[in-house]
Amino acid sequence: MSNPLKFTILSGDRSGPFYHTYGTSLPYFEKYNMLDAKAIDYVDSGLLKVSDVVEFQRQYCSESVIMMKKLKKLGKVCIFHCDDNIWELPPNNPAISTYKPGSPVVERFEMLMKMAHAVTTSTPYLKKWCLKYNPNVYVYRNLVDPIIESFKSPGGDNPEEIRIGWTGTPHHHDDIAPIEPLFLELVKDPRVKLVFMGYAPPTVLHNIPRARWEYYDFVPVDAFYMTLANLDFDIGIAPLIEHGFNYGKTARKAQEYAILKVPMVLSSIKCYSEWKHGETCLKPQENTVQGWLKRITYLIENPKEANKLSEMAYKQVIKNHDINVYSWERANLYYTIYEEVTGTKHPHMEYVTRGYTISRAGGN
Secondary structure, X not given: OOOOEEEEEEEXXXXXXXXXXXXXXXXXXXXXXXXEEEEXXXXXXXXXXXXXXXXXXXXXXXXXXXXXXXXXXXXXXXXXXXXXOOOOOOOOOHHHHOOOOOOHHHHHHHHHHHXXXXXXXXXXXXXXXXOOOOOOEEEOOOOXXXXXXXXXXXXXXXXXXXXXXXXXXXXXXXXXXXXXXXXXXXXXXXXXXXXXXXXXXXXXXXXXXXXXXXXXXXXXXXXXXXXXXXXXXXXXXXXXXOOHHHHOOOOHHHHHHHHOOOOEEEOOOHHHOOOOEOOOEEOOOOOOHHHHHHHHHHHHHOHHHHHHHHHHHHHHHHHHHEHHHHHHHHHHHHHHHHHHHHOOOOOOHHXXXXXXXXXXXXXX
8 A cells, every 4th residue: 555645734823723623633644544644833844845745824924935935846735724714804803913904924824825736724705715815725624523522521510500601712702792791691590600711701700700600711722622521511602793704714613512412502694504493503583682592591491402402413513524534535635736736646545535435434
């Protein structure tokens, strides 16, 4: 059997997007002998020069531009990965300080996209933006790892509690702001405990008794799955408002709730269109306090129906986003780009395309 394609991801950070896109998938590339894959967060010219394909993920430093130019001269395949809509940031979003229009960071971001042989991204909406800078744009399927189930602790500390949770960053305050008074309404039920990781709204921190909420700061990204699994959410919420920045988002949060069998209430926004109201989740008719309260209250008062929704959501995420089933798609994408750029079909590509069906049949 031929040796797999040598693939290196040059990371711009060790954030959630990096871990979800690469940190979970790289071991599976090796497990199924699909790619000889490595991830680094610094420029190692020796390693990069012996790679067949190098993917640049959100690189801010000028060294990335220099390195991509050198690698292209050496005949290496260079890809840029875009995982955020930096062009339509809400004016009050903290990310605007990094992605200020016309700033050196944005100029470098766009320059790398133009220089790369191809661009990968996470949503069709982002693809439309990326096509302005590069004609060769590919969209990844989001993948989740069923191993997250094994991280769950058996039972909660207080079975009487109803733990309503959300995870995110301050970048999503604008999404919570329209329904922030919701949390004051929810704690009127003495069984409810609010649980947040990464960011907690000011209304919760300043106006709700400390015993009624839990807050967990950021954790190392490779510990995110373990931490999320042990927060013991009974209901997960995912509010997003309508604007371009959010149109570029994936349904990652819904997929994480689904793999943990957490009943969920999701915003009625395009990125959650895969998840159908009344089948795998509930969605408010209006993005108002009363709209969200109605859906959450229904799940609280109808635990059997909530369980049915979570079971259906679990089946859907396993069917469409299991990393054991679909890792080959992403690996095959790198082989395809390699062939298109070099004009040479890599001898290992046939194994990835056909041979992986043997492993896929084995499931988890």
